[in-house]
Structures are given as structure tokens and as C-alpha cells.
Amino acid sequence: xxxxxxxxxxxxxxxxxxxxxxxxxxxxxxxxxxxxxxxxxxxxxxxxxxxxxxxxxxxxxxxxxxxxxxxxxxxxxxxxxxxxxxxxxxxxxxxxxxxxxxxxxxxxxxxxxxxxxxxxxxxxxxxxxxxxxxxxxxxxxxxxxxxxxxxxxxxxxxxxxxxxxxxxxxxxxxxxxxxxxxxxxxxxxxxxxxxxxxxxxxxxxxxxxxxxxxxxxxxxxxxxxxxxxxxxxxxxxxxxxxxxxxxxxxxxxxxxxxxxxxxxxxxxxxxxxxxxxxxxxxxxxxxx
Amino acid sequence: xxxxxxxxxxxxxxxxxxxxxxxxxxxxxxxxxxxxxxxxxxxxxxxxxxxxxxxxxxxxxxxxxxxxxxxxxxxxxxxxxxxxxxxxxxxxxxxxxxxxxxxxxxxxxxxxxxxxxxxxxxxxxxxxxxxxxxxxxxxxxxxxxxxxxxxxxxxxxxxxxxxxxxxxxxxxxxxxxxxxxxxxxxxxxxxxxxxxxxxxxxxxxxxxxxxxxxxxxxxxxxxxxxxxxxxxxxxxxxxxxxxxxxxxxxxxxxxxxxxxxxxxxxxxxxxxxxxxxxxxxxxxxxxxxxxxxxxxxxxxxxxxxxxxxxxxxxxxxxxxxxxxxxxxxxxxxxxxxxx
Numbered sequence: 001x002x003x004x005x006x007x008x009x010x011x012x013x014x015x016x017x018x019x020x021x022x023x024x025x026x027x028x029x030x031x032x033x034x035x036x037x038x039x040x041x042x043x044x045x046x047x048x049x050x051x052x053x054x055x056x057x058x059x060x061x062x063x064x065x066x067x068x069x070x071x072x073x074x075x076x077x078x079x080x081x082x083x084x085x086x087x088x089x090x091x092x093x094x095x096x097x098x099x100x101x102x103x104x105x106x107x108x109x110x111x112x113x114x115x116x117x118x119x120x121x122x123x124x125x126x127x128x129x130x131x132x133x134x135x136x137x138x139x140x141x142x143x144x145x146x147x148x149x150x151x152x153x154x155x156x157x158x159x160x161x162x163x164x165x166x167x168x169x170x171x172x173x174x175x176x177x178x179x180x181x182x183x184x185x186x187x188x189x190x191x192x193x194x195x196x197x198x199x200x201x202x203x204x205x206x207x208x209x210x211x212x213x214x215x216x217x218x219x220x221x222x223x224x225x226x227x228x229x230x231x232x233x234x235x236x237x238x239x240x241x242x243x244x245x246x247x248x249x250x251x252x253x254x255x256x257x258x259x260x261x262x263x264x265x266x267x268x269x270x271x272x273x274x275x276x277x278x279x280x281x282x283x284x285x286x287x288x
Numbered sequence: 289x290x291x292x293x294x295x296x297x298x299x300x301x302x303x304x305x306x307x308x309x310x311x312x313x314x315x316x317x318x319x320x321x322x323x324x325x326x327x328x329x330x331x332x333x334x335x336x337x338x339x340x341x342x343x344x345x346x347x348x349x350x351x352x353x354x355x356x357x358x359x360x361x362x363x364x365x366x367x368x369x370x371x372x373x374x375x376x377x378x379x380x381x382x383x384x385x386x387x388x389x390x391x392x393x394x395x396x397x398x399x400x401x402x403x404x405x406x407x408x409x410x411x412x413x414x415x416x417x418x419x420x421x422x423x424x425x426x427x428x429x430x431x432x433x434x435x436x437x438x439x440x441x442x443x444x445x446x447x448x449x450x451x452x453x454x455x456x457x458x459x460x461x462x463x464x465x466x467x468x469x470x471x472x473x474x475x476x477x478x479x480x481x482x483x484x485x486x487x488x489x490x491x492x493x494x495x496x497x498x499x500x501x502x503x504x505x506x507x508x509x510x511x512x513x514x515x516x517x518x519x520x521x522x523x524x525x526x527x528x529x530x531x532x533x534x535x536x537x538x539x540x541x542x543x544x545x546x547x548x549x550x551x552x553x554x555x556x557x558x559x560x561x562x563x564x565x566x567x568x569x570x571x572x573x574x575x576x577x578x579x580x581x582x583x584x585x586x587x588x589x590x591x592x593x594x595x596x597x598x599x600x601x602x603x604x605x606x607x608x609x610x611x612x613x614x615x616x617x618x619x620x621x622x623x624x625x626x627x
Binding site for chain 1: 365450460586589602603
């Protein structure tokens with residue numbers, strides 16, 4: 001392992017290290033540029049309106065919670081709580097529904113008894129190819145005729161069908177890690193399906209379920225299109241609220257940045273809480 | 289052979305034939321017993337497999353039913369709509385018009401082919417090229433860096449930040465007095481009216497879309513890179529291969545499944561997404577410089593109440609996405625056979 005260090009630094013090795021550190025520097029620069037917009041948003045949200053509007057941007061200006069106070073209703077007269085609660089309801093309910101549908105489906109696909117199981121899997125993925133907007137028109141018309149417009153439960157159903165394919169895909173990758181031999185052994189020992197699921201599958205699959213739930217939560221929370229078309233005053237979600245907020249308060253940069261930060265916060269927190277699992281879940285489908 | 293042995297037995301003495309028969313009989317019995325036990329176990333396995341199959345179908349049915357009701361019925365309805373004219377209020381007012389809506393989309397002077405469809409293709413292509421090139425470079429760089437967790441966190445940010453927030457932040461940054469022009473001015477360059485100039489509006493949004501999708505591409509590619517056995521690189525190093533050769537001969541070919549995944553998913557997203565565009569330019573302006581197919585469809589339905597032509601536009605977009613996806617799958621597979 002330490003052979004190369006013992007051997008000393010060969011010219012090739014030195015060259016490689018130099019290219020390596022150059023690449024490293026490039027990566028750092030990329031990373032900072034990458035991080036900048038989000039950092040700017042958070043920083044501006046803590047500035048006063050005059051500092052926020054300054055050009056060139058005032059990085060060192062004093063910090064204040066003014067923008068946040070304004071956002072939570074002190075200056076605009078509109079409470080952001082109903083849309084936040086709507087978003088929470090839609091995201092949590094659709095995530096639960098996604099799990100209830102995707103986990104059994106993924107289990108069925110991972111034990112592979114269905115002939116042409118890979119076709120079924122591809123079918124799930126192919127539903128991602130349908131332009132969501134193509135479904136939006138008929139859904140809007142149906143909702144209009146069944147008086148389901150401006151109802152949070154319509155969004156729950158739509159978000160479920162939006163996230164189901166990726167959830168099945170992710171869960172299958174996680175469940176594929178349950179050794180088939182273990183399932184067979186359990187079956188030979190006379191374990192029924194519930195026992196097998198609880199004792200063998202669940203321990204391996206729980207982190208995967210958590211990751212799938214988070215992905216589904218994040219995508220639902222951030223969805224704008226369906227929410228904007230299908231909801232109004234009653235069931236509007238946070239992205240819809242934010243769009244309206246920008247239109248009416250767009251000149252007040254600090255306030256808008258505070259709003260954007262608050263609305264991004266739940267997903268950012270959820271994302272950081274389970275980074276590793278999310279990364280694993282998002283990338284497994286591509287590698288395996 | 290067997291027949292000659294048989295005939296020899298016939299000619300030989302009965303005793304030997306008897307023991308032979310007995311022995312063979314015994315052996316047959318034994319084998320039959322094994323076979324019986326085997327078939328008993330086989331039957332159990334068969335039962336188990338059949339039970340599994342039943343369970344599998346039971347488990348799959350809810351998801352498939354869900355799709356049938358909430359995805360395919362609406363789509364069928366969309367096909368029906370695309371072949372009719374309807375203002376969108378009373379279902380009794382739907383009038384079938386055949387392929388008139390499609391003909392109108394592709395008629396001479398229609399804005400659907402150019403600039404709308406060409407914008408859509410440029411938008412998707414620009415995003416994929418930028419995001420993929422960036423992701424390959426960055427993923428290649430950061431696999432050898434320290435602070436992997438920090439890097440992942442950085443690239444994770446845009447994925448989880450709401451598109452409304454991201455779009456507005458970039459919109460502010462692109463403004464004449466914004467951050468980007470501030471940097472340009474500091475470098476001694478003139479200000480650019482990024483979103484107001486028809487020539488720069490679409491590329492400016494492409495950059496944001498690429499920025500937003502770079503993160504997930506990097507995550508997928510990093511995982512792909514980790515799956516390449518280190519021994520390949522060690523062997524290449526022993527053979528004296530340079531970094532570039534290693535990259536083009538080992539990294540890229542072995543990364544193909546991940547690249548395919550990123551390419552296909554990013555293209556699908558790029559071709560059908562317009563949330564970022566509406567956030568940044570409202571209705572696809574200036575003029576129709578940033579008007580894309582999905583946005584056009586949205587406008588036709590919800591602004592002009594022309595549901596028939598909106599559905600037709602949606603179906604054209606769907607076919608386009610399908611064709612582009614299949615071409616990519618075919619290209620990647622063909623390359624795979626060559627290698």
C-alpha cells in the first residue's frame with residue numbers, strides 16, 4: 001500500500017499529482033460558482049432592502065430579520081401559513097400513497113417471478129416519458145367537471161402518479177439487495193409472507209424506503225405546474241404562493257429571498273438529513 | 289453399444305441375467321425413489337413459485353391500476369381532444385374535426401415548427417450537452433478529492449431547491465444591476481441584457497437549467513465511476529497509458545450505462561419542462577424567443593381555450609420525446625456492440 005511512497009516520487013507520479021491538483025482547483029472553482037446562487041439567496045434574505053438592492057452586491061452589510069418578519073405577514077398582510085400547510089399535506093399524503101403502492105410493486109419485481117419482469121420495470125420508467133403537461137389538460141377538464149378543482153386531494157393523486165415510477169425504480173434497486181437465498185430459506189422453513197416481509201425484507205429495505213419517501217417528498221414539495229393550474233385560493237401550495245409573492249413584492253429583494261429561503265428550507269433539511277441514502281437511491285438505478 | 293451388450297446377455301446364462309436384472313431393478317427402484325422425492329420437492333418448489341407469482345401479481349396490480357386510471361385514461365382523452373374542436377366548457381360541445389389540429393400546427397406560417405419546436409430542441413440539447421460535459425469533468429475530478437461529503441452536499445443544493453426560488457434568484461442575478469453583470473463590469477466588460485435580448489434569452493435559461501440538473505448528473509456519474517474496478521486503472525498505469533488515454537479508453541466506455549441514464553432522463557426533462565421558463569420570462573418572451581412546446585401547449589389551453597390544438601401539440605411533443613429516447617437507446621446499444 002505504501003509502496004509508492006517508499007519508492008519515492010517518480011516524474012510520472014509528480015506530473016500526475018500536478019494535473020490532479022489543477023483538476024482539484026478547477027473543481028473547487030466550479031463548486032463555488034455552483035454554490036453561489038443559493039448562498040446569495042440566503043445572504044440577501046438577511047439584508048435590509050437598501051443593502052439588498054445595492055450594486056455591486058453588498059456582501060459585508062449588517063444582517064437583519066426584517067425580510068423574514070415581512071414575509072410572515074407583518075408587512076404584506078398575507079399569511080404564508082395556509083400554503084405551507086397545503087404543501088405539507090400534499091407532499092406527506094402523496095408520499096405515503098406512493099410508498100403503499102411502490103413498495104409492494106418493487107418487491108414483486110425484485111423477487112422476479114413475473115415473466116418479462118424487466119419489461120414491466122421498463123413500463124414503469126416509460127411512464128416518465130409522457131409529457132406531464134399532456135396529462136394536465138384532460139385532468140384539468142375532468143377536475144372541472146367533477147368539482148375537484150382547488151382541492152388538495154387532486155394534487156395528492158397527481159403527485160402520486162408523478163412519483164410512482166421513480167419510487168418503484170428506486171425501491172427495486174434497494175430490494176434487489178435482499179439475497180434470494182434468504183427468501184428461499186425462509187420459505188423452506190415455513191415462514192409465511194408476512195413473517196418474511198417483517199423479519200427479512202424490512203431490515204434491509206428500511207433505509208431504501210426512507211430514501212424513496214424523501215425523494216417523493218422533495219419532488220412533491222417543489223412541484224409548480226399542476227399546483228398552479230389546479231389550485232386556487234384554498235389549496236394553493238408554497239411554490240404557487242411564492243410565484244404570487246414575487247409578482248406582488250418583486251421589488252423588495254430581501255423579502256422575496258426570505259420567502260424563497262423559508263419555502264426551500266423543509267426540502268433542504270430533508271435532503272441533508274438523508275444525503276447518503278438519497279445519493280445511493282438516485283444513482284443505483286443507473287448503475288445496476 | 290447397448291444393443292450389443294443386450295444380445296450378449298441373451299446368449300449368456302440366465303443367472304447372470306437375473307442378478308443383472310435384479311440389480312438393475314434395484315437401481316431403477318432407487319432412482320425412481322430419488323425421482324419421487326425430487327418431484328415432491330419439485331412440487332413444493334413449484335407451489336412456492338406459483339404462490340410467489342400470485343403474490344407478485346397481487347402486489348403489482350394496485351400500481352398498474354393506478355396508472356391505468358390516472359395516466360392512461362387522461363391520455364386517451366387527450367388523443368380524443370386532439371381530434372376535435374372544443375372551447376372547454378360543456379362536454380356536449382365537442383366537435384370532431386379529424387386531423388385538422390395537427391394540420392394547423394404544421395401549416396405554412398405556423399409558429400409551431402419554428403421557433404417553438406426548434407426552441408424546444410435547442411433548449412433540451414443545450415441543457416444535456418452543458419450538464420453532461422460539466423458532470424463528466426466534475427465527477428472525474430471529485431472522485432479523487434477529499435471532503436466527498438461536502439462536494440455531494442454542494443451539488444445536492446440545486447436539486448432540492450424549489451424551481452420558483454432558483455428561477456427568481458437567477459433572474460435577479462441576470463438583471464442589468466445584478467450579480468452577473470456586476471462581475472462582468474468588474475472584469476471590464478459591458479453589461480448584457482441577458483433575459484431582455486432575444487439573442488441571449490434562451491441560452492441564459494439553458495445555463496440555469498443545466499446548473500439545476502448538473503447535481504443529479506454528477507451523483508449518477510460518481511456512482512458509475514466508483515463501480516469501475518481499480519485494477520483496470522492500475523493495469524493501464526503499468527502499461528504506461530496517459531491520463532487522456534485512460535479517460536477515453538477506460539473511463540468513458542465503462543461509464544456508458546450511467547451516461548445513457550443521464551442522457552435519456554435529462555433529454556426527457558429538457559424537452560417537456562417549462563416551469564423555469566415561465567418563472568424567468570413569464571410567457572416565453574421576449575417575443576417568442578423562449579417559447580417552447582410545453583409552454584405553447586399550456587398557453588393554447590389555458591390562455592386561449594383552444595383545447596384541441598393544445599392536445600395536438602402535447603401529442604406531437606410526446607412522439608418527439610419517444611423518438612429521441614429510442615434513438616439514444618439505439619445509438620448507445622450500437623456503440624456497445626462495436627466496442
